[in-house]
Amino acid sequence: MRAMDLFSDTDLTLQSLQAVIRVAEQFKEKYKRAPVFMEVCGSHTMAFARSGIKKRLNDHVELISGPGCPVCVTDQKSIDAMITLGESPNRILCTFGDMMRVPGSRHSLMTAKAAGNDIRVVYSPLDSVKIAEENPDKEIIFLGIGFETTIPILTLAIREAEKKGIMNYSVWMTTKLVEPAIRALLDAGEVKLDGFLLPGHVSVVMGEEKYGFLPKEYGMSGVISGFEPVQLLSGMYKLMALLLEGKPGIINDYQSVVTKKGNRFAQEMMDRYLTPFGEEWRGMGVIPDSGLVLRDRFSLYDAKKKFQISMDQPRKTKCRCGEIIRGLIKPEECVLFNKGCTPLNPIGPCMVSTEGTCSAHYQYMRED
Amino acid sequence: MITITEEQALVDVLGSQMYVGILFVPEVKVGDYVLLHAGQAMTVVDETYANESIKEWREIIRESDGPVL
Amino acid sequence: MKDVISLAHGEGGELTHRLIEDLFANAFCHHDQLHLDAAVVTCEKKEIAVTTDSFVVKPIFFPGGDIGKLSVAGTVNDLAVSGASPLFLTAGFILEEGFEIRGLKKVVQSMAEEAKHAGVRIIAGDTKVVEKGEADGLFINTTGFGVLGSKKVNGSNVKEGDVVICSGTIGDHGIAIVSAREKLGLLTEVQSDCASLNHMIDRLLSETDGIRIMRDPTRGGLATTLVELCDNLQMTVELQEREIPVKREVEGACDILGFDPLYLANEGKVVIIADATEEERILEILGKDPLGRQARTIGEVTSVDKGKLLLKTPVGTTRRMDRLSGMLLPRIC
Numbered sequence: 001m002r003a004m005d006l007f008s009d010t011d012l013t014l015q016s017l018q019a020v021i022r023v024a025e026q027f028k029e030k031y032k033r034a035p036v037f038m039e040v041c042g043s044h045t046m047a048f049a050r051s052g053i054k055k056r057l058n059d060h061v062e063l064i065s066g067p068g069c070p071v072c073v074t075d076q077k078s079i080d081a082m083i084t085l086g087e088s089p090n091r092i093l094c095t096f097g098d099m100m101r102v103p104g105s106r107h108s109l110m111t112a113k114a115a116g117n118d119i120r121v122v123y124s125p126l127d128s129v130k131i132a133e134e135n136p137d138k139e140i141i142f143l144g145i146g147f148e149t150t151i152p153i154l155t156l157a158i159r160e161a162e163k164k165g166i167m168n169y170s171v172w173m174t175t176k177l178v179e180p181a182i183r184a185l186l187d188a189g190e191v192k193l194d195g196f197l198l199p200g201h202v203s204v205v206m207g208e209e210k211y212g213f214l215p216k217e218y219g220m221s222g223v224i225s226g227f228e229p230v231q232l233l234s235g236m237y238k239l240m241a242l243l244l245e246g247k248p249g250i251i252n253d254y255q256s257v258v259t260k261k262g263n264r265f266a267q268e269m270m271d272r273y274l275t276p277f278g279e280e281w282r283g284m285g286v287i288p289d290s291g292l293v294l295r296d297r298f299s300l301y302d303a304k305k306k307f308q309i310s311m312d313q314p315r316k317t318k319c320r321c322g323e324i325i326r327g328l329i330k331p332e333e334c335v336l337f338n339k340g341c342t343p344l345n346p347i348g349p350c351m352v353s354t355e356g357t358c359s360a361h362y363q364y365m366r367e368d
Numbered sequence: 369m370i371t372i373t374e375e376q377a378l379v380d381v382l383g384s385q386m387y388v389g390i391l392f393v394p395e396v397k398v399g400d401y402v403l404l405h406a407g408q409a410m411t412v413v414d415e416t417y418a419n420e421s422i423k424e425w426r427e428i429i430r431e432s433d434g435p436v437l
Numbered sequence: 438m439k440d441v442i443s444l445a446h447g448e449g450g451e452l453t454h455r456l457i458e459d460l461f462a463n464a465f466c467h468h469d470q471l472h473l474d475a476a477v478v479t480c481e482k483k484e485i486a487v488t489t490d491s492f493v494v495k496p497i498f499f500p501g502g503d504i505g506k507l508s509v510a511g512t513v514n515d516l517a518v519s520g521a522s523p524l525f526l527t528a529g530f531i532l533e534e535g536f537e538i539r540g541l542k543k544v545v546q547s548m549a550e551e552a553k554h555a556g557v558r559i560i561a562g563d564t565k566v567v568e569k570g571e572a573d574g575l576f577i578n579t580t581g582f583g584v585l586g587s588k589k590v591n592g593s594n595v596k597e598g599d600v601v602i603c604s605g606t607i608g609d610h611g612i613a614i615v616s617a618r619e620k621l622g623l624l625t626e627v628q629s630d631c632a633s634l635n636h637m638i639d640r641l642l643s644e645t646d647g648i649r650i651m652r653d654p655t656r657g658g659l660a661t662t663l664v665e666l667c668d669n670l671q672m673t674v675e676l677q678e679r680e681i682p683v684k685r686e687v688e689g690a691c692d693i694l695g696f697d698p699l700y701l702a703n704e705g706k707v708v709i710i711a712d713a714t715e716e717e718r719i720l721e722i723l724g725k726d727p728l729g730r731q732a733r734t735i736g737e738v739t740s741v742d743k744g745k746l747l748l749k750t751p752v753g754t755t756r757r758m759d760r761l762s763g764m765l766l767p768r769i770c
Contacts, residue, residue: 003418004401010679010751012426017752019429052750096406097695123621123694124407126389153406156391204403204411229752234425256418257403257411265392266410343762354695366757367747382689384612384625404693407622 003256007228016233017056023240024060035240036062036192038185038327040178041199042069042355047227049364061236064191064327067181067281068199069355070146071098072348073325075280076314078174079349080104082143084309085172086112086119092135094128095143097121101343101352105315125157125171132161132169141303144171149201151175151292152266155273158294158301170303173293176279178202179210180290184281186218191327195239196222197232200254207262208252215248223251224258273298282349283322319348324357331361338362369400369409377402377409440538447532447566456564460542461528464549465559476560478525484585486521488512491578497544499617501610501628504577505544507704509551509559510633511655512581517635518651518707520590520642521583526552527561529578534569544575555633557581588642592650592670592710599649599738600716601674602709604637604723605630605731607659608687611701621694627686632705637726645719647712654708657761660699660746662708664760668744674710675747675755676736699748700761710738 006012027035039045045065048054054063067073083104086093093109100110100121113119118138122128125142132140144154154171161169178199185191198211203224214220221242225235235253242249252258270292279291294302319341320334331337331350341347343362350356370378370385377390379402389408390396402409445452492508502510509526516523528548532541552559613629615621634653641648650670654662659681667674683691683698691698705728711719716734723729739747746758 003415003422004413006422007418013752015429016425050750052752052754052756055754055756056752124389126407149405149410152392153408156389156408201403201405201410230422230425234421234428237428253421256414256421259411263392263411265394269392343759363759364756367755368745368757378624380689381693383684383686384616384623384627384689384693386622386624386693 007226007230009230013051013229013233016230016237017053020057020233020237020240021060023237023244024057026244027240030244034060034062035194035243036064037195037197037236037239038064038066038191038193039197040066040068040182041202042072042353043201043227044068044197044199044225044232045357045360046355046364047229047232049360051229051232052364053229053232055365064193065324065357065360066185066327067284067325068147069350069353069357070150070176071102071353072321072350072356073176073181073281073284074145074174074349075282076105077311078280080106080314081309081311082172082174083107083109083112084311085141085303085307086117090137091139091141092118092120092131093141093143094120094122094131096145098353098355099143099145101346102349103346103352105312125154126160129157129160129164129166129169132166133164136168138168139306140169141307142169142171144173144175147176147178147199147202148205151274152205152263152269155269158273158298159269161301167300170301170306171294172303173291174279175291175293176281177290177292178206179213180287181281181284182214184284184287184290185326186220188326193220193327194243195220197235197239198222198224198250200224200226200258203252203254203258203262205263205266208250208258208260210262211250214250219248221248221250224254226254226257281325283325317347321348321350321358324350331358334358338366369396369398369402372396372398379404379409442532442534442536442538442541442566444534444566444568447564453564460545461562461564464545465552465562466549476525476527478560480524480584486516486519486583486585487580488515488519489578489580490515491576493573493576494614495573496617497540497574499629500613502631502704503544503547504575505546505548506551507631508577508579509548509555509557510631510704512579513555513557513633513635514653514707516581516583517633517638518653519583519585520588520651521585522639523555523557523581523583523635525582526557526559527580528559529563530565531572531576532564532566533572533574534566536574541575544577551633555635586642588646588648590642590648590650592666595649595670595672595710595738595741597738597740598713599710600713600734601663601676601736601738602711602716602719602723603659603682603733603735604634604707604709604729605705606682606684606687607654607703607706608683608691608696608698608701610704611658611696612687612690614702615694616690623690623693625686625690627684627690630703630705632728634705634707634728637723637728638707640726641709641719641722644722645711645715647715648719649710649712651707651709654703654706656702658698658700658702659708660697660758661760664746664758666710667746671741671744672738673740673743673745673747674736675739675749677749679751680733680735682731682733699758713737
């Protein structure tokens with residue numbers, strides 16, 4: 001059997017589970033409580049829930065989901081602006097599928113599409129450039145939401161538009177960076193953690209060394225982990241082993257794809273097109289240099305400069321996505337969860353995004 | 369990875385195939401495994417490491433198989 | 438210029454007449470009834486099952502079938518899983534102006550073939566043409582009539598310990614359609630499983646006892662179909678995730694595109710709830726039929742007081758499943 005298949009092999013998963021439980025018992029023995037970890041990546045949140053591992057380990061490890069779902073961490077004003085953006089004639093709004101059902105203060109993109117606006121889901125940002133090429137009489141806007149894994153791909157789309165001399169194309173950038181978010185969480189000190197399961201795909205781009213600040217500045221440990229069941233479990237095991245040793249550090253448990261320095265080509269593209277910006281996060285406010293926007297010389301492709309959107313204050317709801325993102329509460333603690341807020345009738349983005357914590361809990365962790 | 373042009377390559381995932389961009393992985397060769405995200409290959413998978421990590425993990429599991437301390 | 442459908446084909450005049458005479462009546466073999474406004478048929482038994490379904494699949498031709506084959510098999514299967522032997526179909530066509538007649542011929546031909554294969558007759562039909570842009574090529578509605586057999590399969594006697602059997606791999610149709618639409622750039626050899634299941638189901642019903650209820654997991658996939666069934670019968674079904682048969686290529690395609698095979702459409706599969714004592718016999722009969730060769734037991738009824746579908750993961754936890762909720766899928770049937 002190939003290594004890639006073994007990472008999801010059932011027997012090995014079950015053995016790995018036992019190993020994790022054993023080391024968690026040791027932790028409990030030593031510290032008189034269960035270890036508390038945060039997974040920072042929305043894909044990890046989903047993988048933990050879907051595989052059943054989170055539930056299975058419920059009594060042994062407390063897993064808190066962090067600010068790792070790009071749509072969920074986008075502030076409501078920005079969500080509303082993106083929906084409004086798609087409601088003008090002669091425009092084609094392109095987006096990843098994730099955004100379609102995210103509730104705006106008035107309605108979602110799905111509703112806007114049903115009302116006759118041209119809103120399209122694309123698999124890759126490059127597809128939206130093709131749409132711009134095929135529709136020269138329309139303005140094509142791509143909703144550029146994402147973390148470091150997606151950001152380089154956004155720059156590829158702009159490169160493509162540039163190369164082909166396409167003028168009717170722009171990207172609405174609301175990108176987010178992982179490091180400033182982790183720092184903001186730790187600086188705020190609201191959530192008590194023993195360590196981090198660090199995002200595998202972001203690390204592919206940014207590299208292992210990116211996390212040096214965790215042990216150095218915060219005395220915090222982290223393990224970079226993959227997404228298959230065995231990888232999730234091995235990551236958790238190694239994180240607990242680090243904690244038992246008592247020496248903070250970073251372990252790269254995903255060396256098959258994550259190098260020390262990350263992907264040079266992707267980083268070069270980001271640097272060429274983008275510059276840091278203080279993005280506003282849901283529930284966390286503006287965090288300095290926590291996102292990337294287009295450099296001035298690429299203003300032509302900057303939808304925020306091309307289109308003026310004035311927005312009202314967002315509608316107030318009882319949604320607690322802001323606290324869920326910060327790891328302060330579990331979805332089940334929100335009064336709306338599975339009552340006023342379901343995937344069919346979502347109140348906040350965490351319930352509909354494919355990487356949202358509420359969505360993970362609703363889809364994969366309910367028995368009733 | 370099955371075939372390669374300058375910016376694109378055909379990849380196989382369990383028998384289904386798709387063209388993906390390879391601008392971030394100029395070193396990629398036919399036969400390599402790649403990690404995909406939104407239609408782009410983000411990195412070439414180092415199979416040796418993958419195999420080693422499984423081997424190493426199996427050993428850890430075996431060692432920790434004794435009574436809990 | 439190509440031979441295409443024009444608005445005149447729908448006006449009821451000479452062109453309509455020719456379309457009916459040359460194409461439909463020919464393919465469906467009933468020149469004898471053309472002079473009547475309604476078809477006249479004889480049914481010996483009293484209890485008749487009736488079902489209707491509209492087909493808007495895009496693209497019209499896809500690997501493993503086309504909208505014509507689908508429109509017959511789909512309705513035949515709805516009758517068959519209700520415990521009825523399909524006898525007659527009617528077919529209504531809505532054509533978009535400009536649709537190629539050659540394409541229409543192909544579709545009608547495959548309807549005729551599938552009807553012959555399933556042993557049903559297409560006895561009445563209608564054609565309307567709408568202006569370009571008012572429809573997408575070709576839509577078909579079929580209504581099916583069948584006679585109910587002596588065995589009731591309405592699920593009334595379902596009980597704890599009953600087994601859930603699926604007649605083969607799931608998600609094939611959904612992935613074949615996604616791939617045929619070329620929009621997502623997926624290339625795959627996966628063919629739609631589109632097929633009439635009535636002969637296989639007839640055999641099951643006549644050679645076994647203890648089939649409680651059957652469904653064809655089409656739109657919304659296996660999960661949605663079973664949630665519906667659990668809800669209707671107020672039973673709890675527990676599926677074993679690792680027992681559910683999925684083709685390797687379908688798994689790969691789902692990996693790439695982020696789909697869940699449990700929610701992808703099937704057009705040639707049946708899911709059966711049956712008495713556990715009949716499990717082996719049912720699997721044996723299914724296994725002998727090309728359409729049921731990969732049949733497997735995928736779960737069981739664990740209680741009959743609460744309507745819910747649970748999925749048991751390989752690590753031993755269970756989770757509740759819901760109906761498909763707004764996943765962005767293309768038009769699949």
